[in-house]
Amino acid sequence: MKSSTIAFVPVIAHEQARLRTDCFARSREAYVNGDGAAAHNLSEAGKRHGASMEKYNAQARDYIFRANNVHLPPDTIDLHGLYVEEAEEILEKRIDAARGRREGHLNVIVGRGNHSVGGVRKIGPAVMELCRKRGLKVEEEVGNWGKLIVTLGQGGGGEQGYGRYGKQQPHHQQQQGPPNDLEEPARRAVPKIFTKLQGCCIIC
Structure with a gap:
């Protein structure tokens, strides 16, 4: 992922969350109205949007964590900025x-x-x-x-x-x-840091 893209990852995740909520709401409405097929399709669509939300949230989490920890000593871990x-x-x-x-x-x-x-x-x-x-x-x-x-x-x-x-x-x-919505992740989107982080281990 390019460094210029990472700032928009939270935006995408939030949109996927909105679409998930919308699909589930419409699914319930369709079920109440007796349209079982539509209810099922909307429910499945909501699950797909939820999976996408989790994927993009994980990408943002990993980037923030790496950016905060790349220069720290082995006995130190920086968790701020995360959920x-x-x-x-x-x-x-x-x-x-x-x-x-x-x-x-x-x-x-x-x-x-x-x-x-x-x-x-x-x-x-x-x-x-x-x-x-x-x-x-x-x-x-x-x-x-x-x-x-x-x-x-x-x-x-x-x-x-x-x-x-x-x-x-x-x-x-x-x-x-979210941690200050988009301001903090966007502020962290520094190209030089991101280039160095591509191969970093997230946990150890």
């Missing part, structure tokens, strides 16, 4: 890979919520909860509340797994809005 579900999925894989290599810790950049809806942080609390469930100790880096340090040994689990970050910040409910 919460995407960040959780990538972090789970990275934790497993790091523990498989017997690494002692992982630095996780979660951002400060500047591009989240309402300026409310979502990735940070989600990372805290994920680590708690896995029994890992996690704490805020001193002087930098946009970065967490995850100890990859057993951190005791439960509330004991929280550092200063967890005590100071509430666990906000995740919101479904």
